[in-house]
Amino acid sequence: MSMTAQRGSIVYERGIVCIDTELFRTGLACCYLIVDDGEAAFVDTGTRNSVPLLMQVLADQGLQPGQVRWVMPTHVHLDHAGGAGALMQLLPNARMLVHERGAAHMIDPAKLQAGSLAVYGEQRYQAAFGSLVPVPAHRVQTVHDGDRFALGRRELHIVDTPGHARHHYVVYDSASAGLFCGDSFGVSYPELNTGRQRFIFPPSTPVQFDPSAWHQTIERLLAMQPEAVYLTHFGRHAHVSELATMLHEEIDAYVMMAESHQGDQPLSETLMQRSLKHLSDRQCPQSPAVIRQLLAGDMDLNAQGLLHWLQRSAH
Numbered sequence: 001m002s003m004t005a006q007r008g009s010i011v012y013e014r015g016i017v018c019i020d021t022e023l024f025r026t027g028l029a030c031c032y033l034i035v036d037d038g039e040a041a042f043v044d045t046g047t048r049n050s051v052p053l054l055m056q057v058l059a060d061q062g063l064q065p066g067q068v069r070w071v072m073p074t075h076v077h078l079d080h081a082g083g084a085g086a087l088m089q090l091l092p093n094a095r096m097l098v099h100e101r102g103a104a105h106m107i108d109p110a111k112l113q114a115g116s117l118a119v120y121g122e123q124r125y126q127a128a129f130g131s132l133v134p135v136p137a138h139r140v141q142t143v144h145d146g147d148r149f150a151l152g153r154r155e156l157h158i159v160d161t162p163g164h165a166r167h168h169y170v171v172y173d174s175a176s177a178g179l180f181c182g183d184s185f186g187v188s189y190p191e192l193n194t195g196r197q198r199f200i201f202p203p204s205t206p207v208q209f210d211p212s213a214w215h216q217t218i219e220r221l222l223a224m225q226p227e228a229v230y231l232t233h234f235g236r237h238a239h240v241s242e243l244a245t246m247l248h249e250e251i252d253a254y255v256m257m258a259e260s261h262q263g264d265q266p267l268s269e270t271l272m273q274r275s276l277k278h279l280s281d282r283q284c285p286q287s288p289a290v291i292r293q294l295l296a297g298d299m300d301l302n303a304q305g306l307l308h309w310l311q312r313s314a315h
Contacts, residue, residue: 009057010235014176015154018235019057021046021079023128024297027190029079030234032180033057034173036152041070043171043180044232047082048130054083055090068094069151074182075168076102077205078116078129080232085109085133096135097149097158100142102167106135143169159221163214164203170221177227178236184217186247187233191294195282200243201250201275203233203298204305211255211309218244258306268303275299 010018015035023029023046031044031054040063042054058065068091073081076098084106088096098106105112109132117125145160154175161170161184171180179185188200202214221229221244228238237243253274261267275295276288284291 009060012236014178016173016176016178016230016236017057017061018230019046019050019054021050021053021083023047023050023079027234029232031080031232032230033061034151034154034156034180035061035063036154036175038067039152040068041072041151041156042068042087043072043230044074044080044182045071045083045087046080047078047128048086048132049083049128051083051086051090054087065091066093070094070149070156071096072156072171072180073098073102073106074170074180074184074232075099075165076105076112077165077183078112078132080182081106082129082132085135086130088135088139089133094139096140097143098140099160099167099169100144103140103142106140107137108134145169159224161217161221162208163210163217164205165208166210167208172224172226177225178230179221179224179226179228179240180230181221182232184214185221185229185231186243186250187298188231188237188243189234189294191286192279192284192291194286195279195284197282198237198239198243198246199275199279199282199284200246201298201302202247202254204254204302204309206301206305206308209305209309211251214251215248218247254302254306258310266303267306268299271299271302272296 017033018030020026021029021031031046034041071094073084113132143158147158149156157172159170161168164183168184170184183203186200187203188198192199226240228236229240230236257270279291
């Protein structure tokens, strides 16, 4: 599939635009604009600080705010949905489609914001995410597995995808045979895909990591025979079955490392060393120092999520 670059975005064929939301750095997080027959949908929104970028890309595509029909946060983690409320204020005709387990947090985001403030601190939180804006309840529609929504001449299918989070869904797009996966199909950064083989890992972010459910989710998504997966972290990827195999292996490896963790070094460092070895084996040209810089935040969050899962499992 051909693509062109445009103002911090990648314009793919079939009416799909990947928008870098510039969270912490370029190439870390994105969202997608899907356009068909004069109608548009955003899948994920980035943070509140990302909203001007999304509106600029909408204008670059020759679209008015009133042409956006759907705003579709795959789940309510702030890198995916933190900008949803502020974006909805600018889109007069849009409805927000949210997993039934996450809708309440979009209508009243106080708990989401408080939890993130506790993790990041006020200064870093505001710089990364910005204050959350509630969405009026009458503009929020809860979605369930199997729901379908029209967008122009194409259809967007909702697939319930627990594993990373229980409030996560994936969007299957009938026109591109693509899956817009949020975090359900892993993380694969452009800078680390320059070796012999792509590098992908599961974001086991707190607090709902569920390895068994995640394996089932991957198999279900594979059974849909997608041409490509569109990841929030980051971009479009073909060779889906190859990525799925690696993702299965990494989920199992994460579980094993968490269960055998002895505390002789932080679990985050154990995860980092596995990633460094994988990338060395794939002949990734990035230096270990650069790799550590790119993955440090992910490995810290992944370790926190795994330790929380271990505590939950013990109970």
